Amino acid sequence: MSGTRLAGLTLITAALALSACSITGRRDPHADPAGATPAPSAAAAVPQVPPPPSDPFAVADAVPKYEPRARNGNPPFYEVFGKRYYVMGSSLGYIERGVASWYGPGFHAERTSIGEPYDMYGMTAAHKTLSLPTYVRVTNLQNNRSVIVRVNDRGPFVGNRIIDLSYTAAAKLDMLRKGTAFVEVTAIDPAANPIASITPITSAMLTAPAHPPPVAPAAATAAATAAPGGLFLQAGAFAERANAERLASRLRSGPYGTVFVSETQTSGRTFYRVRIGPVADVPAFDRTVKALESAGVSNAHLALD
Numbered sequence: 387m388s389g390t391r392l393a394g395l396t397l398i399t400a401a402l403a404l405s406a407c408s409i410t411g412r413r414d415p416h417a418d419p420a421g422a423t424p425a426p427s428a429a430a431a432v433p434q435v436p437p438p439p440s441d442p443f444a445v446a447d448a449v450p451k452y453e454p455r456a457r458n459g460n461p462p463f464y465e466v467f468g469k470r471y472y473v474m475g476s477s478l479g480y481i482e483r484g485v486a487s488w489y490g491p492g493f494h495a496e497r498t499s500i501g502e503p504y505d506m507y508g509m510t511a512a513h514k515t516l517s518l519p520t521y522v523r524v525t526n527l528q529n530n531r532s533v534i535v536r537v538n539d540r541g542p543f544v545g546n547r548i549i550d551l552s553y554t555a556a557a558k559l560d561m562l563r564k565g566t567a568f569v570e571v572t573a574i575d576p577a578a579n580p581i582a583s584i585t586p587i588t589s590a591m592l593t594a595p596a597h598p599p600p601v602a603p604a605a606a607t608a609a610a611t612a613a614p615g616g617l618f619l620q621a622g623a624f625a626e627r628a629n630a631e632r633l634a635s636r637l638r639s640g641p642y643g644t645v646f647v648s649e650t651q652t653s654g655r656t657f658y659r660v661r662i663g664p665v666a667d668v669p670a671f672d673r674t675v676k677a678l679e680s681a682g683v684s685n686a687h688l689a690l691d
Contacts, residue, residue, distance in 0.1 A: 435494045439507060442557040447534040448509040450521035450576040459499035459518040459540060466543045477520040480573035483688040484548035485668055486524065487566050488556035489541075498539035505552070512539035512550040513571075521574040524549065526559040526567050527617060527690070533558050534574065546675055566668040568617055568688060618663035619674055620689040621645075630658035633683075637662070640681060642674055661689065 439445060463472045474480065494506045500518045504510070511522065516537050525532040535555050542550040549571050551559070561567035621637060624630040630647045637645045637660070648659050665671045671688065678686045 435491045435506070438553065442507075442554045445507065445509065445554050445558075448521055448536040450534065450574045450578075452576045453519050456500045456518045456538075458501040459538075464540075469543075471514050474515050474517050477517045477522075477573040478575055480516065480520075480522075481570065482548055483527065483568070483570045483690065485546060485566050485671065485688070486526075486549045486551055486556075486559075486561065486569040486571075487542055487545075487547045488551040488553060488561065490553045500538040502538055504539065507554050508552055509533065509535045509555055510539070510552045511535040511537045511555065512541035513537045513548070514540060514543070516573065521576065522549075523572045523574055524551065524555065524559065525570045525572075526561060527570055528568055529560060531559050545672065564668070568665075568668065568671070616664045616690065618661040618689050619665055619671060619678075619686055621660045621662060621678060621683050621686050623657050623659045625655070625657060627658045630660050634660045637678075637681075637683075641677060659689070 460473050463470055465471070489504075489512070490506045493504050495503050498504050498510075498512070511524070513520070513522075516522070518538060518540075520537045521534060522537055523532055523534050533555050535551065537549075539550070547566070549569065551561075553562070556562050559567060559569075622630065622633050624633075627647070627649075634645050634647050642662050644664075645660065645662050648661055650657050650659060662674060665674070665688070675686050678684075
């Protein structure tokens with residue numbers, strides 16, 4: 387990440403400066419590099435990185451504390467790859483479910499959006515719109531492991547990822563091998579006591595199965611639809627059942643898998659949600675989201691039962 391400073395610039399200039407910073411210094415570490423500008427040499431492309439800690443699980447989570455809003459990395463808005471992102475005025479109350487990725491050696495020691503060098507062995511993360519810095523709890527929805535990280539960077543900007551984690555945070559969530567995981571990200575109020583409910587993760591936990599035993603597809607669909615804890619893709623939510631059924635009927639004729647309408651009560655109001663799933667894994671989620679976008683459904687996202 388380049389060290390472009392935002393202070394003293396106009397709103398538009400600030401947005402463009404951060405956009406350029408993000409494009410050149412923050413890209414998806416798991417994306418196909420074929421379209422990227424080739425580096426002069428492998429040595430120049432990947433900085434020398436110290437070896438990882440012998441036990442990443444011994445690295446303590448970030449400890450939430452009050453920090454003023456950073457001067458760098460917090461313009462009202464910025465643009466990357468033609469898309470505009472609006473930075474939140476406050477992160478309190480933020481909660482989102484989606485796909486997490488992680489970034490490592492290619493970015494180690496480069497300057498983050500907040501102006502600090504990136505430490506892949508620290509407990510940090512990148513997010514597109516949260517106020518910098520923000521402390522968040524990240525929970526792997528496939529194994530219920532949680533960590534607390536400090537968001538000090540912008541990204542990821544490729545695909546439908548909602549957060550980019552450091553190497554160590556990803557290791558503690560057991561997502562290094564696959565590179566991605568379904569997660570829930572919750573902003574933390576530093577005045578609260580967020581550490582109390584976190585069970586320390588140790589290397590011994592890696593011997594436990596990360597996923598439940600496989601079951602027949604039909605049984606899995608029925609169980610996940612009926613029981614809490616299932617992971618689904620939500621294609622829409624409506625106040626009128628007729629509108630939900632209309633979308634569900636259209637999607638059932640496509641290659642999306644099981645499509646159904648569920649009813650929920652929120653603040654005394656009834657909503658009808660069009661859902662697809664359960665979703666087996668991140669690749670299946672990505673394929674379905676892409677297919678829905680081609681069909682004109684652009685706001686699909688991960689949802690729990």
